Amino acid sequence: MGYAESTLIDAPVELIWRLTTHIDDWPVFLPTVQRLERLDAGELRVGSAARIKQPGQLSAVWTVTRLDPEREFTWETLRPGLRLTGRHLLEAAGAGTRMTLVLETSGRAAGVISALLGGMMRSSLRQEAAGFARRAATVRQSGAQDARDHP
Incomplete structure (x- = not known):
């Protein structure tokens, strides 16, 4: 089974990619992530892992x-009898970005x-896409050069 949410964001792909791959910051602005602990250091890459606590769920690693810069970030977690695959897909849409979030079971x-x-x-x-x-929008309003420059 699969679920998808696509949204047009008024920001360039480069910014949305930074927000997407700087996962340490997610608990600050995503209501779907209560806690996140990186299990490795450095830039996100294939094989990178994080322990995430989401509302109403047990923590999962x-x-x-898959990581295709400025286009796709995919990761998976396993639970008994279940594999969850999350995809963050980006594509330029004029001066903005179409972000498609996919969750497959x-x-x-x-x-x-x-x-x-x-x-x-x-x-x-839907909540994650809105986040x-x-x-x-907040980063762009602040004029920050990098998504990490904004508190």
Whole structure:
């Protein structure tokens, strides 16, 4: 099963990519992330991992499986009988960026989990997309040169 949320953000791809890959900052502006602990150091890369606590869920370790600069960041986590794959897809749209967030479920428990939690998954994707858009607007308003320059 898969869920997707696409939104047009009035900010260049370069900025949205920085917001997307500087995952340490997510708890500051994403209501879908309560805590995030990087399990490695440096720039995000294939194999990078983070322990994430999200509302109503147990902590999970997410591991980057694909990173295509300024285009795609994909990672996965495993739970008993379930694989969750999260994709952050970016594409230029005029002077802005179309961000598409995708959450896919697979494994023997995917059907049950999707039936029980599909609404929550859709809502989380909408909240996350809105969080990225708000953060981009705040960074742009502040005139910060880098997303990390903004508190």
